[in-house]
Amino acid sequence: MSNSAKPTAFLDRDGVIIRDFGYVYRSDDLVFVDGAPQAIRKLNELGYRVIVVTNQSGVARGYFGIDELEAFHAVMSERLGSFGARLDAIYHCPYHPEGVVEAFRCDHPDRKPKPGMLLRAMSDFAIDREASFLIGDKDTDIEAANAAKVAGFLFDPETSLLDFVETLIASGSLNTPHAVRAVS
Template identity: 60%
Template sequence: MSEALQPAAFLDRDGVINVDHGYTYKPEDMVFIDGARTAIRRLNEAGYLVVVVTNQSGVARGFYSEVDVERFHAHMQAELGKAGAGIDAFYSCPYHPEGTVAEYRVDHPDRKPKPGMILRAFADLPIDASRSFLIGDRPSDMAAASAAGIPGYRFPGGDLDVFVAGVLLQAGIAAGPN
């Protein structure tokens, strides 16, 4: 029996979900963007899979490890859980073609603006691509969404929940008060 397909909301991490301090990886440095917890709960309640797609070139640059990224994501998930919200999957790209760590010095298909992380999520999860979208804060996020064939919405900062409510309205989903 196959799972019913769900739309997915792909979210960039740094600058969309959490404040980007520049190579943010320590759980104690995580600060949520205003409205992020409520926005993710809104997406959960609207029936969206919430999937994080994040470039983490700090690994390739030797600033921190993939284990540090996983620890940060576990902390984020725990904090979101306290707000009744959750992320369904995390995809991160530790590669960068100019990295200082040889094993990560790769021009990898997962690194945005390429769509690799989104395409992997399509393969891994029961996603209805025709009803999915991405929210990011950089041109590379918009390019990855376009290359994956889904709409991209550029988050200008401010309250993420207000922004997400507007995106859901554009998508024809009731985004009433939460």
Template identity: 45%
Template sequence: MAKQPAIFLDRDGVINKDGNYICSVDDFQFIDGSIEAMQALKREGWLLVVITNQSGIARGYFSEDDFLALTEWMDWSLVDRGVTLDGIYYCPHHPEVGEGDYRQVCDCRKPEPGMLLQAAKELDIDLANSWMIGDKASDLLAAKRAEVPHRILVKSGKNLTEEAKALAESIVDDLSDAAKLILSN
């Protein structure tokens, strides 16, 4: 079977409103149009893979179990709306804070490419024809390091830095506009 391209999605600021260490269903709000954008991408046969840094785990703001419970809720909320995510990858580490194994320099924390490379291996993804949609330079730099050529920066998350703008192939308002751009290619 041939490798398939994917759309890699950052979570906070792309799929849901970024609100400083989202860890509960009560704090999680899908960005308007994000579900419909993922539905459109799935209808066209794209793999959808979430890759997210979750240093709140290392920082002790919430537990890994809290994160996994929220992720399961998000995943089922999307399935109920016709969106099946093909993979969800997260990095619970931080290089300077945290206890035990959570405090470490790793290859999975964006801007390192580890989560993308792991997904590519496990899901047989064609990185050369894939896309990354993120709201920060670290998202786009991870994609560049994984040799993902198409990188879209969305304005729906953090303030855009010059570094992030320079790494982006395109800059759009949100995931909805990113999906329209991808589907028009």
């Protein structure tokens, strides 16, 4: 754990960083949401730690395994790097209560809307909770942010993530702890 707490941008994966085509795990299917690499780079430049928190029930459903998921995340991180964007960590929840893979069939505390992934990140890293926020495309993302006591912002994946982040910065919304807003 780092000695100085940093503000952290928690980002959902599907629908925020990459296009959500349903259970994406093949690198051939990796398509960034408009402006996502640039938004992550901007957050890096502003001094935010960037951490992905993503439900990945495709593992529990038997669509792909943990190794395939981690290989996909490695490719995603590498492609983001080609834009000068860096992820500090990726937390994924492979569990689902209706999963067909026994080892991953449960109602896990990491599965959003529960805050487990955010809380684990806060345990693993020195995070300035008051200055941190989550961007997600579903109400369950915002519920997880609320439960972890960080600001939550609902994003429309049909828009630009860079424009969204720049709007949050310009509006001063990122300076308001525990805010929950929909920004258009």
